[in-house]
Amino acid sequence: MGFPKNFMWGGATAANQCEGAWNADGKGMTVSDACTAGTVSTPRYTTYLTKDGVPGKAGMFDTLPEGAHRAVLDGYYYPYHEGIDFYHRYKEDIALFAEMGFKIFRMSIAWTRIFPNGIEEEPNQAGLDFYRNVFEELKKYNIEPLVTIFHYDLPAYLEEELGGWSNRELIGHFERYARVLFKEYNGLVKYWLTFNEINSPILLRNYLPNYSNAKVGQALQVLHNQFVASARAVRAAHEINPEMMVGSMLAGICSYPLTCNPSDVLATQKRVQDDFYYCCDTMARGEYPYFAQRLWDEYDVKLTTEPQDFVDLKEGKVDMITFSFYSTGCVTVDENAEKAKGNFTSGAKNPYLQYSEWGWSIDGQGLRYFLNELYGRYQLPLMVVENGLGAVDVLEEDGSIHDPYRIAYTKEHVLAMKDAIADGVNLIAYTYWGCIDLVSASTGEMKKRYGFIYVDRNNDGSGTMKRYKKDSFYWYQKLIASNGEDLD
Ligand code: BG6
Numbered sequence: 001m002g003f004p005k006n007f008m009w010g011g012a013t014a015a016n017q018c019e020g021a022w023n024a025d026g027k028g029m030t031v032s033d034a035c036t037a038g039t040v041s042t043p044r045y046t047t048y049l050t051k052d053g054v055p056g057k058a059g060m061f062d063t064l065p066e067g068a069h070r071a072v073l074d075g076y077y078y079p080y081h082e083g084i085d086f087y088h089r090y091k092e093d094i095a096l097f098a099e100m101g102f103k104i105f106r107m108s109i110a111w112t113r114i115f116p117n118g119i120e121e122e123p124n125q126a127g128l129d130f131y132r133n134v135f136e137e138l139k140k141y142n143i144e145p146l147v148t149i150f151h152y153d154l155p156a157y158l159e160e161e162l163g164g165w166s167n168r169e170l171i172g173h174f175e176r177y178a179r180v181l182f183k184e185y186n187g188l189v190k191y192w193l194t195f196n197e198i199n200s201p202i203l204l205r206n207y208l209p210n211y212s213n214a215k216v217g218q219a220l221q222v223l224h225n226q227f228v229a230s231a232r233a234v235r236a237a238h239e240i241n242p243e244m245m246v247g248s249m250l251a252g253i254c255s256y257p258l259t260c261n262p263s264d265v266l267a268t269q270k271r272v273q274d275d276f277y278y279c280c281d282t283m284a285r286g287e288y289p290y291f292a293q294r295l296w297d298e299y300d301v302k303l304t305t306e307p308q309d310f311v312d313l314k315e316g317k318v319d320m321i322t323f324s325f326y327s328t329g330c331v332t333v334d335e336n337a338e339k340a341k342g343n344f345t346s347g348a349k350n351p352y353l354q355y356s357e358w359g360w361s362i363d364g365q366g367l368r369y370f371l372n373e374l375y376g377r378y379q380l381p382l383m384v385v386e387n388g389l390g391a392v393d394v395l396e397e398d399g400s401i402h403d404p405y406r407i408a409y410t411k412e413h414v415l416a417m418k419d420a421i422a423d424g425v426n427l428i429a430y431t432y433w434g435c436i437d438l439v440s441a442s443t444g445e446m447k448k449r450y451g452f453i454y455v456d457r458n459n460d461g462s463g464t465m466k467r468y469k470k471d472s473f474y475w476y477q478k479l480i481a482s483n484g485e486d487l488d
Contacts, residue, residue, distance in 0.1 A: 001422045003484040008144060008428060009476075011097060011435020011452070012106035012386050014151040014196065016080050018438040019110065021087035025126035028116025030153040034070035035060060037079045037444035037459065040358055044444045047073045061208060070156045077461055079439045079446065084455045085465050086436075090134050092467065093436055096453055098141035100473060101480035105143050106385050106431040107134070108151035108196065111177055118155035118173050119162075123180050135188040145189045146385065146431060148249065149178055149233065151196035152441065165201075165222040168304070171229040178233035182240045190244055192237060193322055193385070194230035197251040198223070199279040206275070206347070217301040227282050228309045231316025245319040248283040249385060250276060252323035254363075254370040258332035258348045268331040277377075284321060284378050286314040321374055324386030324433065325413075328353075328366035358390055358448060364412030371420035371427060381428045387413050388433035390440060390448035393470065401454045401470035410472070411487050418484060432476070436467070452476050 016032040023029070031046070036057070038044035045057040051067030057076075058064055072078060086093055097105055111118060113127030138145050154164065162169055178194070201219035205211045230248070237244040253275040257264035273291050281289040287310070296303065329340065329347035337348040341359025353361040367384070374382055389409035393401050410432065421427055434450025437457070446457050452473040457463040478486045 001418075003418065003421060004428075005483070006428075007483060008104035008383075008430070009480045009484070010102040010104035010106065010143070010146075010429065010431045011100075012146075012431035012433050013086070013108075013436065013438055014148065014153075014441075015108045015110040015113075016083070016151070016153040016439075017434075017441060018083045018086040018436070020081060020083035020085045022078075022081040022083075024087065025113070025130070026116060026124040027110065027127065028112035028118075029070065029156040030110065030112050031070065031156050031159050032080050032153045033078065033156070034072060035078065035080060035444060036076045039443055039445055039459075040448075044442075045076075047071055047076055049073075061204060064160075069160055079444050079459075079461070082461070084436065084438050084457060087130070089465070089467075091137055093453070094134070094137045094141065094143070096467060096469070096473075097435065098143060100435075100452065100477045102141075102143050102435075103480070104146050104191070104429050104431060105138055105435075106146040106148065106193075108148035108153075109181060110153055111150060112153070112155045114180060115155065115173075115177055117157035118170075118177070119157065123184075128180075128184055132185070132188070135185060139188065144191060146191040146193065146383075146429070147181070147185075147189050148193045148196050149181060150174070150194065165225050166218055168225055171225055171232065174229040175232045175236060179236045179240070182237045182244065186241050192233075192244060192246045193249040194233050194246060194318075195226055196249050197324060198226055198230070198248065198283070199250045199253070199276060201226075202278065203251060203253065203275055213299045216299045220296065220299065220301050221303055223279065224303050224305060224309070227279075228312050230283060230318075231286070231312045234316035234318055235312070245381075247320040247322040247383065248280060248318045250280055250321075250323045252276075252325035252370060252384075254325070254328045254366050254373075255331050255347065256328060256350070256366075258330040258334070258337060258350075261333070263333045264331060267333050271331045280321065280374075280378075282313065283318050284380060286317040318380070320381040320383060320428070321378055322383040322385040323370075323374075325367050325370060325384055326387065326433075327356075327361040328363045328370075329361070356389060356391065358443075360390075362389070362409060362412070364416040366416075367413050368416040368420045368423070371417065371425045372423055375420075375425040375427075379426075381426050383429040383431070384413075384417065384427070385429070385431045386433035387430070388435075388450040390434070390450050392447055393437075393449045393454060395454060395456065395468060399468050401468060403470045403472050406450075406452075406470070406472045407475045410476070414479065414484055414487065
């Protein structure tokens with residue numbers, strides 16, 4: 001049994017990592033516009049001016065000093081400012097996606113192109129026009145857009161003046177923004193995702209050292225507000241056009257017990273509940289799962305809610321489950337077990353897996369396992385909306401790029417999806433992450449390349465921005481043309 005005839009093959013990007021044009025045509029400042037470049041071993045920073053005008057920098061996940069505003073400072077490099085210039089080159093890029101045979105293209109909308117500070121009553125026409133042009137260009141090639149409404153680029157105003165997602169006021173601003181998009185692009189966009197990797201606030205506790213209980217409590221409040229905002233958006237989409245399909249999008253945290261020690265197994269069950277199902281259950285079932293109280297008690301959290309929130313959650317259940325999947329992690333109670341690096345999947349090192357140069361495990365079978373787990377639990381259509389290998393590529397003199405490692409990685413995951421479909425899973429789409437090289441979210445590098453298309457742009461901002469086809473470009477083209485059969 002192969003992939004269904006109408007399976008949607010494609011690729012994925014996010015606005016801040018590829019568009020550039022960070023302050024063009026009325027766009028407002030986002031929190032990511034003040035993010036500097038880092039590497040695998042040096043962190044990215046957020047730069048700011050204190051209320052007295054003194055320049056400073058803070059870790060990407062740290063809180064700025066009271067009254068400080070994000071600012072672009074001399075002496076720092078901000079890779080998102082130009083990204084890969086998709087803003088001006090989208091026609092050329094979409095033509096390349098079409099040449100590969102894409103059926104679907106995942107992208108995000110920058111909130112600040114539509115509402116520069118997030119609070120305006122009227123949207124910015126230039127921003128609306130830009131995305132309309134992109135969608136029309138996709139339509140020319142029969143590529144279905146899959147649009148993330150919010151992908152890690154909150155308007156800086158909402159963060160600094162309103163306190164970010166801890167403040168319930170953002171629910172209304174998000175709903176207004178989402179409604180504008182659904183109305184404006186009704187007929188052009190059918191598939192929507194509300195929040196990218198919505199579970200990331202809770203995942204930070206595994207990832208950042210000294211993450212206090214109070215911070216986890218705040219993350220759970222942020223999540224409550226985001227669940228309600230997402231549910232209201234889902235309901236609005238269905239009111240505007242019942243054909244629209246709106247999905248949750250989560251970081252696909254798949255964890256195994258490191259050993260068959262029952263303590264490891266129990267710790268893993270708890271980890272998966274807290275990392276993933278807490279969010280996914282709430283969005284798919286319209287209510288918090290049975291173990292939510294246990295989690296709130298553990299961190300001594302008393303959520304601020306309103307009775308209407310629970311009605312909204314019920315009325316705004318998602319139509320499909322989507323997730324990113326890069327690697328898997330292991331959980332153990334043994335504090336001396338060797339640790340892995342990795343995205344949010346960190347944890348103990350799996351002796352059966354290979355690891356990428358950035359320390360992420362490579363685990364195709366994990367994808368089959370995870371797809372089965374999710375379909376068994378929800379029986380909703382699934383999409384893998386991010387999966388890919390970040391690696392160093394070499395542009396040869398003749399313009400070719402030989403990336404057998406990327407082909408091998410993708411092949412392994414395609415086979416896993418095929419097996420999951422044979423298992424009976426209703427998987428409807430696959431959008432490979434970073435189908436064109438773009439700025440890495442965690443490190444701010446260009447060097448960590450995911451693309452089937454190479455972009456001549458380097459970590460220090462040098463390069464012509466010219467696009468080149470990698471070997472994987474031709475491989476993916478054949479794969480799509482054969483609907484997942486030709487894997488060589
Ligand atoms: C996901 C994000 O976590 O991982 C993307 O949704 C990100 O925005 C992707 O780019 C890969 O991570 P990185 O750090 O390698 O860019």
